[in-house]
Amino acid sequence: MKKSLLFALTLLLLTVGMFSCQKDPAGDSPEPSTGPDRKALLTHWADSLVKPAYQRFNDKLVVLKAKTTAFTAAPAPATLEELRQAWQAAYVEWQKVELYEFGPAEQVSLRNHFNIYPADVTGINRNITSGSYDFELSTAIPQQGFPTLDYLLNGVATGDAAIAQRYASSANHRRYLTDVVAKMEQTFGTVYAQWNGSYRDTFINNAGTDASSSLSRVINAYSLYYERYLRAGKIGIPAGAMTGAPLPDKIEAYYQRGALPLQLATTAHAAVQQFFTGRTGQPSLKSYLDALGAKDSRTGQSLTSIISAQFGVSAQQLASLGPDLHATITARNADAVASYNEMQKAVRLIKVDMTSAMGITVTYVDNDGD
Amino acid sequence: MQSSRLQRYLHAYTPAAPLATFRMAFGLLVLASVVRFWAKGWIDELYLQPKFFFPYYGFEWVRPLGVYTYGLFAFCGLCALLVTLGYRYRAASLGLFLSFTYIELMDKSTYLNHYYFVSLAALLLALLPAGRYFALDTHRHPARWRSEVPRWTVDALRLLMGIVYVYAGLAKLNSDWLVEAMPLRIWLPAKNDLPLIGPLLGQVWVAYAFSWFGAVYDLTVPFFLLYRRTRPWAYVTVVVFHVLTAVLFPIGMFPYVMMVAALVFFPGAWHERVLQRLRGLLRSSPTAPFSPTPLRYGPARRQLLLLTLGVFFAVQLVLPFRYLLYPHELFWTEEGYRFSWRVMLMEKMGYVQFKVVDGATGRIRQVDNRAHLSVLQEKMMSTQPDMLVQFAHYLRDYYAGQGVQRPQVYADAYVSLNGRLGKSFIDPTVDLARVKDDLQPKPWILPFDDEITGL
Structure with a gap:
């Protein structure tokens, strides 16, 4: 009986300790001590x-x-x-x-x-x-x-x-x-x-990280943009990647054509990539995920290296659709579909793996974790 | 010898006060839950807006009632209030159980273990004599008043609590939880801006400490609550633990329900003191004129009640292990996952793109999930195979109505679980329009390619 009382007491002290412990003000440990x-x-x-x-x-x-x-x-x-x-x-x-x-x-x-x-x-x-x-x-x-x-x-x-x-x-x-x-x-x-x-x-x-937090809104906007307006809007729909029926007239800057449509797409893709990577020494999604130690627990590979690599492949495939996107979609549609597929892989990494690793909640409704 | 001990136990009596306080506290909390749900606009968002709902197997007839769903919630809240007051208790508690359970069965995507607990506790309350003491019913009909009840009626509630805790603890005995500190390792750093404890939450050792403490706590706390000497301390940890979970996780009323329900472990004398204080507040007349009166069931009725409780608890003990009947990883396939006290065990996120193919022309249509589902429904569906099939069948019928011939439905689903890089979840070449929605193992779920050991 004494023993169990002692045990309960220890448990309690442990929990109370967690409540009351203050952050070490020195904060000079080599590891990120408080997370991102x-x-x-x-x-x-x-x-x-x-x-x-x-x-x-x-x-x-x-x-x-x-x-x-x-x-x-x-x-x-x-x-x-x-x-x-x-x-x-x-x-x-x-x-x-x-x-x-x-x-x-x-x-x-x-x-x-x-x-x-x-x-x-x-x-x-x-x-x-x-x-x-x-x-x-x-x-x-x-x-x-x-x-x-x-x-x-x-x-x-x-x-x-x-x-x-x-x-x-x-x-x-x-x-x-x-x-x-x-x-x-x-x-x-x-x-x-x-x-x-x-x-x-x-x-x-x-x-915070709840559904109304700035981070959650940014991530939602970011993945929605990449999925719907870059991947589908600029390439997927005109290439017919989702329907099997190419519609080259649905490209961006259709009346101008020439080099502009692809320039718009590659600029957009670079912006997305840049937003993820950030500048050296400055906070970014990449540094945030690294501070969390996000990695694929099957292989131990860091999530940011996986995402960066996929962005690289996707940017390269997109750049290969030049010089005239309209002509490419008509003449070598398979390349455009391949570009869409690479972006699709990046969409999954952003929408699922990145969002999950950051512990962002997508709805206010009660939820016990499945 | 054994049987005579059992007989003695079954004929032991205990004060009725714990049942009365449990009844009142539980009723008030359910009432608060209903009011909160309504005030947050969730009735509209979750049960009126969506075009499709995910029914439970065998309960396909349970549907939201359109605008009358508000009436259903109002009825449920009213029953909760009547249960609290002990007014027409039997009918009110039955009404509470039926209406609350109906609400929970309307859509799988709102499944919460704590709602399941409320349903079960409401069912027990409908069976137990919780309206015979400190109730309006006994005020109106003093002849029905009983100050003592068979001991097993109070113990039934304690046993339910014990099962919830211990099974939740058993579910934590797996390699992700104990060895990887998953998913707390993901969830805790996301809360590192909390005052006081925030800075600690970013540290990995804290995730391990919480994981191990959580497992030990769940497995042991009902036993510490049972013994007089450890009870006060155990109850303090109950409060601390559930307050922590309330601060850290979006689990709504669950922590409060558990904190209040755990009071049932306190002895009759303690509950009597609580009620005495309440009488003082209500300036109601003391019950002194009555002499202690036990509730004695007739033999047939007693047998029937004990048998019903026996079946109830046998089901409770066995149901969480039904996952053993399925061949693959439980966390991945979620076959046999619900109704098993698996709480806060997974950070699982998914992304699914449905494609509908016209069987005659081969024309492909991509589906915008959000045109048919709420944010919550889409989130829940994208990681749960049984819901993916249900939605595929809905799409089949929807597109058939739109003039698509023999629609075929394919899903490209991608799921990440507890920090593993996401992977393809179901076979994208399987026409889900023709897959049966039943309790059989689902061969079209792709392999998990990893192992989570443990229970």
Whole structure:
């Protein structure tokens, strides 16, 4: 009897000890003694990734706006080409921020306003003719943003002279072009302002791992982006990887074609890769997973080396689809499908292995662990 | 000799107070659970929004009732309140058991061991004479009042608690839990921003300490609760343990239910003191005028009750071991996993992409799971083969309704378990539309390619 009392007492002391032990203030042990620091990670993301990337994108949007004004004031092949350059530059820059669809961007559905394709040409032309449209309607999602500009700058007529002429002769066209760009500027402006305002602190202070934490939102946005908008949107759907029926007309920047569609895809892929790897000495998903000691317990291989390797293979396969993605999907579709398959492997690693290793919960509902 | 000891035990009497406090505390907690569930909007999210629900084998007829599901929850909450008050106790406790169990059977994806415990405890309460003391019923009908009950009626609740703890402990005796400290090694660092204990949670030795302590605790605590000398200390560890789990894990009401239910191990005199204090608060008249009155069952009724309890506990003891009937790794296939007190044992995550092929044209359609399922349903389904088949059958019927000829349904599923790199989970070439949904072993689950030793 005495013995069991002693035992119960020991158990109790052990537990109470766990409660009351304080962190060793020295903290100079070689191993990470307290595990990964989420707040440092979130702070780095906010201050060194999201905000600077938004700023660079904002700069491109400002140029796009100026060139749009210049073109609509004097529609000609020269001003058209300048506008097109500004559109391309902004579109490429967009690929580096589209993955940040959390917080303010998620709130305004930034992607819906910027990059849902293929563009709804019938709807766009109806809007131009009627002169009345509401970009907040869900039907208007493919009637705005970069894909619509793609059509407006490349697809409304054949040849630069004819396109410029279309704008010279139609006030409705000029107005629609202006409104599309203005809507982009306005929507992004609210997101940009919030990050430069109070949202940054909200973001870094929500440092838990539950379903509403910043980390959980970032990971959700990140894997959703990679799976649905990069893997499926840019390659899978046009290559027919999921259905067996190639639809090359569904590529991004379809009216521009040439090298741009692949450039957009590789830029997006590099952004995803970069977000994972981070900069040397700075916190990142990679350093977070390494601090957790995440590894495949079957083989002992570190999870980050597996993910980095798969990103490498996937980036390489994607780069091989050049120079003209539209031509590649038509001529050697198997390569495009192979690229999709490599990205699919990376999706699994991110959505399942990485998320699981980080102990992120995906729902608020009670759950006892299966 | 043995049989006479058993006879003596079966004819021993004990104060009815523990049954009364258990009844009230349990009723209040279930009521709180219902209110909490409702307030969080989960009735709508989990039982009204989804287009499809995952029924249990043999209970396919149990479905959410549309908007009347709110009525079902209200009825359940009302029964819980009546059980607490001891008003029309027999009907109320039966109503509580039936309505709560019906709710749990509506959709597999909300399965929780603690809900299973509530169902079982409610069933026991419906059988036991918990409404004969400190109840409105005895206030209305003083003739029904009994201050003592057969000892085995109180012990039945203790035995259920004991089974829950010991089986939860046995389930922890496996190599992932003890040797790898999985899944706590994943879950604890995710909570390293908690005040005080946070910094410790990132350390691997803490995950081991929690794992081993958890296993020893579960296996031994009911025995320490049984003995007078260790009981207070054991109860302190019950509180500390469950408070810790409440802080660390999203397991809702479970810690509170267990903390309160464990009080049933305290002796009748202790419960009597609690009730005495409650009488003071309620300014209700003392029960002094009555002399101690035991509840004596008629022989037939007593036999029937004992037989029912015997069957109940035999099932409880055997059911968790049904997994032995299946050939492969339990944690991987989850064949025989539920209803076995396997709590917080796995960090299992999956990803599944369904593909529907038109049997006539060969046209392929990819399925967006979220167009049909809630976040919780998709999460649960992606790691549980029986749910994958059920959803595949739903897809077959759904796409047939959309004009697809002889739809074939294939799933590309990828699952990671306790820190192992994910791997393909089921055979992607098997047409799940034609696979039977039954309790047979599922040959189309791909091998686990690893071993977890232990129970």
